[in-house]
Amino acid sequence: MRFRYRSVISMDSVTGAQLLLMRPEIPITVVGSRGCVTYSALVDTGADNVVFPRSIADQLGIDLSPSQRSEAVGFGGGSVALLCGTTTLEIADATSVLRWSSQVLFSDCQPQDDDVILLGYFGFLEFFQANFDGLRGWLELLSNHRLPLDKTISSRN
Protein backbone atom coordinates (compact mmCIF):
# COMPACT_ATOMS: atom_id res chain seq x y z
CA MET A 1 0.00 0.00 0.00
CA ARG A 2 1.28 3.44 -0.83
CA PHE A 3 0.48 6.74 0.80
CA ARG A 4 1.56 10.29 0.09
CA TYR A 5 3.17 12.25 2.86
CA ARG A 6 1.25 15.27 4.08
CA SER A 7 2.66 18.76 3.75
CA VAL A 8 2.45 21.00 6.79
CA ILE A 9 3.38 24.62 7.30
CA SER A 10 6.20 25.08 9.74
CA MET A 11 8.75 27.71 10.62
CA ASP A 12 12.47 27.90 10.03
CA SER A 13 14.12 27.63 13.45
CA VAL A 14 16.76 30.25 12.60
CA THR A 15 15.07 32.81 10.40
CA GLY A 16 11.48 32.37 11.48
CA ALA A 17 10.41 32.19 7.85
CA GLN A 18 7.53 29.92 7.00
CA LEU A 19 8.41 26.74 5.20
CA LEU A 20 6.72 23.56 4.11
CA LEU A 21 7.61 20.24 5.70
CA MET A 22 6.56 16.75 4.69
CA ARG A 23 5.33 14.29 7.30
CA PRO A 24 4.42 10.63 6.89
CA GLU A 25 0.81 11.16 7.91
CA ILE A 26 -1.71 8.69 6.54
CA PRO A 27 -5.48 8.32 6.87
CA ILE A 28 -6.52 5.67 9.37
CA THR A 29 -10.09 4.77 10.26
CA VAL A 30 -11.00 3.94 13.85
CA VAL A 31 -14.05 1.69 14.22
CA GLY A 32 -16.04 1.67 17.44
CA SER A 33 -19.43 0.44 18.54
CA ARG A 34 -20.95 3.86 17.78
CA GLY A 35 -19.42 4.44 14.37
CA CYS A 36 -16.18 4.99 12.55
CA VAL A 37 -14.11 8.11 11.83
CA THR A 38 -11.01 8.68 9.72
CA TYR A 39 -8.07 10.64 11.04
CA SER A 40 -4.76 11.79 9.65
CA ALA A 41 -2.14 10.01 11.77
CA LEU A 42 1.62 10.30 11.99
CA VAL A 43 3.52 7.08 11.34
CA ASP A 44 6.17 7.35 14.06
CA THR A 45 8.98 4.81 14.17
CA GLY A 46 10.10 6.31 17.49
CA ALA A 47 6.80 5.66 19.25
CA ASP A 48 6.29 2.40 21.12
CA ASN A 49 2.51 2.32 20.70
CA VAL A 50 -0.46 3.52 18.74
CA VAL A 51 -1.88 6.51 20.59
CA PHE A 52 -5.15 8.34 20.04
CA PRO A 53 -6.79 11.11 22.04
CA ARG A 54 -9.24 9.82 24.63
CA SER A 55 -12.06 11.78 23.02
CA ILE A 56 -12.04 9.28 20.15
CA ALA A 57 -12.73 6.37 22.48
CA ASP A 58 -15.41 8.32 24.31
CA GLN A 59 -17.23 9.33 21.11
CA LEU A 60 -16.92 6.05 19.21
CA GLY A 61 -17.84 3.78 22.12
CA ILE A 62 -14.51 2.09 22.73
CA ASP A 63 -14.23 0.60 26.21
CA LEU A 64 -11.22 1.78 28.15
CA SER A 65 -9.31 0.23 31.01
CA PRO A 66 -6.25 1.28 32.97
CA SER A 67 -3.07 0.67 31.04
CA GLN A 68 -0.19 -1.27 32.51
CA ARG A 69 1.89 1.45 30.93
CA SER A 70 0.06 4.20 32.72
CA GLU A 71 1.80 7.20 31.20
CA ALA A 72 3.67 8.28 28.11
CA VAL A 73 6.90 10.16 28.47
CA GLY A 74 8.42 12.16 25.66
CA PHE A 75 11.54 14.21 25.12
CA GLY A 76 11.88 16.68 27.95
CA GLY A 77 10.22 14.45 30.49
CA GLY A 78 6.62 15.61 30.27
CA SER A 79 4.14 12.82 30.85
CA VAL A 80 0.61 12.08 29.66
CA ALA A 81 -1.86 9.74 31.34
CA LEU A 82 -2.81 6.71 29.25
CA LEU A 83 -5.73 4.32 29.06
CA CYS A 84 -5.98 1.10 27.10
CA GLY A 85 -8.62 -0.11 24.67
CA THR A 86 -9.16 -2.61 21.91
CA THR A 87 -10.41 -1.24 18.64
CA THR A 88 -10.58 -1.97 14.96
CA LEU A 89 -8.29 -0.03 12.66
CA GLU A 90 -8.48 0.28 8.90
CA ILE A 91 -6.14 1.69 6.29
CA ALA A 92 -6.85 1.90 2.60
CA ASP A 93 -5.17 3.07 -0.54
CA ALA A 94 -6.45 3.20 -4.10
CA THR A 95 -6.36 -0.56 -4.53
CA SER A 96 -6.83 -2.31 -1.21
CA VAL A 97 -8.15 -2.18 2.32
CA LEU A 98 -6.67 -3.69 5.50
CA ARG A 99 -8.70 -4.00 8.68
CA TRP A 100 -7.53 -5.45 11.95
CA SER A 101 -8.20 -5.34 15.68
CA SER A 102 -5.57 -4.15 18.05
CA GLN A 103 -5.00 -2.97 21.55
CA VAL A 104 -4.11 0.71 21.46
CA LEU A 105 -3.55 3.50 23.95
CA PHE A 106 -5.64 6.59 24.48
CA SER A 107 -4.07 9.73 25.90
CA ASP A 108 -5.81 11.92 28.42
CA CYS A 109 -4.15 15.20 27.49
CA GLN A 110 -5.07 18.34 29.36
CA PRO A 111 -5.31 20.69 27.64
CA GLN A 112 -6.58 18.86 24.59
CA ASP A 113 -4.53 21.27 22.50
CA ASP A 114 -1.74 18.72 22.93
CA ASP A 115 -3.70 15.96 21.19
CA VAL A 116 -1.67 13.81 18.82
CA ILE A 117 -2.36 10.65 16.85
CA LEU A 118 0.65 8.39 16.55
CA LEU A 119 1.01 5.07 14.75
CA GLY A 120 3.90 3.49 16.61
CA TYR A 121 5.26 -0.04 16.92
CA PHE A 122 2.73 -2.05 18.95
CA GLY A 123 -0.55 -2.19 17.09
CA PHE A 124 0.76 -0.79 13.82
CA LEU A 125 4.38 -0.85 12.70
CA GLU A 126 4.90 -4.37 14.07
CA PHE A 127 2.61 -5.54 11.27
CA PHE A 128 4.36 -3.88 8.34
CA GLN A 129 7.54 -3.52 6.42
CA ALA A 130 7.73 0.22 5.92
CA ASN A 131 9.66 2.17 3.34
CA PHE A 132 9.86 5.91 3.96
CA ASP A 133 10.78 7.81 0.81
CA GLY A 134 11.60 11.20 2.23
CA LEU A 135 12.78 12.55 -1.07
CA ARG A 136 9.59 11.93 -2.99
CA GLY A 137 7.14 11.94 -0.10
CA TRP A 138 5.86 8.39 -0.29
CA LEU A 139 5.29 5.82 2.46
CA GLU A 140 5.02 2.23 1.33
CA LEU A 141 3.58 -0.37 3.73
CA LEU A 142 3.80 -4.10 3.11
CA SER A 143 1.89 -6.18 5.65
CA ASN A 144 3.56 -9.17 7.26
CA HIS A 145 2.20 -12.49 8.56
CA ARG A 146 1.63 -11.07 12.05
CA LEU A 147 -1.11 -8.71 10.91
CA PRO A 148 -4.25 -10.04 12.68
CA LEU A 149 -6.65 -9.38 9.86
CA ASP A 150 -10.23 -8.91 11.01
CA LYS A 151 -11.95 -8.91 7.77
CA THR A 152 -10.34 -8.34 4.46
CA ILE A 153 -7.47 -7.79 2.20
CA SER A 154 -9.68 -6.73 -0.62
CA SER A 155 -8.88 -5.34 -3.98
CA ARG A 156 -10.90 -2.30 -4.91
CA ASN A 157 -10.47 -3.07 -8.59
Next chain:
Amino acid sequence: MNPSVDPSVIEDLPKAAPVEFAGQWVAWNREQTEIIGHGSTWMDARQMAIEGGSPDPILQKVPRPESVFIGARR
Protein backbone atom coordinates in the same frame (compact mmCIF):
# COMPACT_ATOMS: atom_id res chain seq x y z
CA MET B 1 7.34 30.49 1.57
CA ASN B 2 10.51 28.50 1.05
CA PRO B 3 9.80 24.83 0.44
CA SER B 4 12.26 22.61 2.24
CA VAL B 5 11.80 20.00 -0.43
CA ASP B 6 11.54 19.86 -4.19
CA PRO B 7 8.60 22.11 -5.17
CA SER B 8 7.43 19.57 -7.72
CA VAL B 9 7.08 16.99 -4.94
CA ILE B 10 5.18 19.38 -2.71
CA GLU B 11 2.76 20.21 -5.52
CA ASP B 12 1.81 16.55 -5.72
CA LEU B 13 1.11 16.09 -2.00
CA PRO B 14 -2.13 16.67 -0.17
CA LYS B 15 -2.27 20.41 0.47
CA ALA B 16 -1.09 21.88 3.75
CA ALA B 17 -3.76 23.37 5.95
CA PRO B 18 -3.44 27.17 5.99
CA VAL B 19 -1.88 28.75 9.07
CA GLU B 20 -5.22 30.29 10.01
CA PHE B 21 -6.21 26.78 11.13
CA ALA B 22 -3.09 26.20 13.27
CA GLY B 23 -3.99 24.53 16.54
CA GLN B 24 -7.44 23.55 15.26
CA TRP B 25 -8.86 20.38 13.85
CA VAL B 26 -9.81 20.47 10.19
CA ALA B 27 -11.96 18.13 8.12
CA TRP B 28 -10.68 17.34 4.63
CA ASN B 29 -12.76 15.87 1.84
CA ARG B 30 -11.78 12.30 0.94
CA GLU B 31 -9.55 13.52 -1.88
CA GLN B 32 -7.78 15.76 0.67
CA THR B 33 -8.09 18.71 -1.68
CA GLU B 34 -10.48 20.89 0.29
CA ILE B 35 -11.13 21.79 3.91
CA ILE B 36 -14.82 21.26 4.56
CA GLY B 37 -14.95 21.81 8.30
CA HIS B 38 -12.91 23.08 11.22
CA GLY B 39 -13.16 23.63 14.94
CA SER B 40 -11.43 23.39 18.27
CA THR B 41 -12.27 19.68 18.53
CA TRP B 42 -12.41 16.92 15.94
CA MET B 43 -16.09 16.53 16.72
CA ASP B 44 -16.74 20.16 15.76
CA ALA B 45 -14.80 19.83 12.49
CA ARG B 46 -16.59 16.60 11.63
CA GLN B 47 -20.00 18.06 12.42
CA MET B 48 -19.37 20.98 10.06
CA ALA B 49 -18.39 18.56 7.32
CA ILE B 50 -21.48 16.45 7.90
CA GLU B 51 -23.73 19.51 7.83
CA GLY B 52 -22.09 20.44 4.52
CA GLY B 53 -23.02 17.07 3.06
CA SER B 54 -19.77 15.14 3.60
CA PRO B 55 -20.36 12.40 6.17
CA ASP B 56 -16.93 10.79 5.96
CA PRO B 57 -14.16 13.42 6.15
CA ILE B 58 -10.50 12.92 7.07
CA LEU B 59 -9.75 14.77 10.29
CA GLN B 60 -6.39 16.38 10.95
CA LYS B 61 -5.03 18.27 13.93
CA VAL B 62 -3.17 21.17 12.33
CA PRO B 63 0.21 21.81 13.95
CA ARG B 64 1.23 25.26 15.03
CA PRO B 65 4.05 26.50 12.75
CA GLU B 66 6.14 27.71 15.69
CA SER B 67 6.05 24.26 17.35
CA VAL B 68 8.56 21.58 16.46
CA PHE B 69 7.22 18.08 16.94
CA ILE B 70 9.85 15.88 18.57
CA GLY B 71 7.67 13.57 20.59
CA ALA B 72 7.60 15.86 23.58
CA ARG B 73 4.53 17.16 25.25
CA ARG B 74 6.17 20.21 26.75
